[in-house]
Structure formats: structure tokens, C-alpha cells
Amino acid sequence: MEEIKVVRRVLDVNETMATNNRKRFSDSKVFVLNLMSSPGAGKTTLLEKTLARIMPETRSAVIVGDICTTNDADRLAKTGAQVVQVNTDEFGGDCHLAAHVVEKASEGFDLNDLDLLIVENVGNLVCPAEFDIGEDARAVVLSVTEGEDKPVKYPLMFRVCQAALLNKIDLLNYLEYDIEEAAENIRQINPEMAIYRTSTQTGEGLDPWIEWLQAHIARKKG
Numbered sequence: 102m103e104e105i106k107v108v109r110r111v112l113d114v115n116e117t118m119a120t121n122n123r124k125r126f127s128d129s130k131v132f133v134l135n136l137m138s139s140p141g142a143g144k145t146t147l148l149e150k151t152l153a154r155i156m157p158e159t160r161s162a163v164i165v166g167d168i169c170t171t172n173d174a175d176r177l178a179k180t181g182a183q184v185v186q187v188n189t190d191e192f193g194g195d196c197h198l199a200a201h202v203v204e205k206a207s208e209g210f211d212l213n214d215l216d217l218l219i220v221e222n223v224g225n226l227v228c229p230a231e232f233d234i235g236e237d238a239r240a241v242v243l244s245v246t247e248g249e250d251k252p253v254k255y256p257l258m259f260r261v262c263q264a265a266l267l268n269k270i271d272l273l274n275y276l277e278y279d280i281e282e283a284a285e286n287i288r289q290i291n292p293e294m295a296i297y298r299t300s301t302q303t304g305e306g307l308d309p310w311i312e313w314l315q316a317h318i319a320r321k322k323g
Contacts, residue, residue, distance in 0.1 A: 118200035122235025129212035132321040138242035140224030197228035
């Protein structure tokens with residue numbers, strides 16, 4: 102019972118800080134996206150391609166979460182976006198970014214000078230889904246190399262997201278993968294989910310994904 106109480110306290114504190122973050126982001130009219138996936142699904146390459154298409158018109162920044170290294174942050178900085186790296190090994194190797202970490206990292210930006218803030222969460226299909234960080238929307242990237250059953254095996258992730266990207270579709274000819282089954286599994290968990298089939302190698306599917314993103318940015322600006 103004590104462990105349950107401790108977990109509840111942690112989540113309650115996180116919720117309070119997430120509410121504070123949400124107010125800060127709202128006051129600055131910056132759209133905040135929490136981007137999640139398992140390791141290797143293609144988040145960073147997707148962000149490279151996305152930022153290349155929307156900048157500099159869309160003033161963008163990224164908070165990159167990883168347990169170790171600055172590899173992804175170094176790559177994303179080359180796009181011209183402002184980037185802050187968070188390495189969770191400094192505080193126990195957490196498999197997610199919590200609200201207080203995002204609060205501290207976002208202090209490195211002038212939020213009033215941004216249209217878009219993306220949090221590239223630590224690669225994991227479980228922990229990041231449990232923590233509100235004050236974002237406006239959540240998206241999950243699912244590589245076609247991961248199997249069609251991931252949405253039903255990790256339902257919370259797909260329940261809390263507003264968009265899903267079935268990524269690396271350029272590999273479909275080399276895999277025994279039923280993309281329709283994967284999409285149906287997502288809809289089984291979240292019937293309202295926007296689903297995009299993307300390839301960062303060919304560019305297929307990136308336009309509708311970026312349109313979704315830009316529509317949310319415009320809505321936040323009012």
C-alpha cells in the first residue's frame with residue numbers, strides 16, 4: 102500500500118507542475134507537442150524532415166530527452182531550431198520526461214518568440230504516456246518494423262495520443278507486416294486518432310502530417 106501512495110504523490114505533484122506549464126505555454130501562445138515512440142522508431146529523423154519543411158516561417162524549438170548522449174540534439178540543432186538536451190541518467194535514468202524537467206528545460210527558450218515547442222520524449226512506449234507535461238497534444242511514432250500488435254499491447258500510449266504515425270513504410274515490401282491491421286488496432290484503442298503513414302526516406306505521408314501540425318499551431322495562435 103505504501104508504494105501505491107508514493108506513486109500517487111508523484112503523479113499528483115507532476116499534475117500540479119503540468120498545469121503550471123500549460124498556463125505558461127498558453128500565455129505565450131506556443132503550441133507544445135509531446136512526441137513519443139519506442140527507441141528506433143524514427144522520431145529524430147521525422148523531426149529533422151518536419152523542421153526542414155516548416156522553418157524558418159514556424160519558429161521552433163525542441164527539448165530532447167535521452168538517458169545518455171547528445172546525439173539527437175546535435176542532429177536537430179543543424180536544422181536551425183533551438184534545442185535543449187535533457188539526459189535523465191543524471192537523475193536515475195528515468196524512461197520519461199516529467200513536468201518539472203520540461204519546466205526547467207523550457208526556461209532555456211523565450212517562449213514568446215516561439216510558435217512550436219516539441220518535446221522529443223525518451224524512447225519508451227510505457228512511461229512517457231503516464232506523465233502529463235503540460236503539452237497541447239501528443240503524437241506517437243510506430244515503426245512498421247515493430248509489429249502490428251503494439252497498440253493493443255501498449256494501449257495507454259495510443260489512448261492518450263491525438264496522432265499516430267506509422268513510420269518507415271518504405272520498408273513494407275521487405276516485411277511481413279499488415280499495415281491495415283496495425284491501423285485497425287490503433288482505432289480499436291482510439292477511434293478518434295489521426296493516423297498518418299509516413300516515410301522519411303521517400304517523403305510519403307509527410308505533407309498531411311505537417312498540415313495537422315500547422316493547423317494546431319495556427320489554432321493555438323488564435
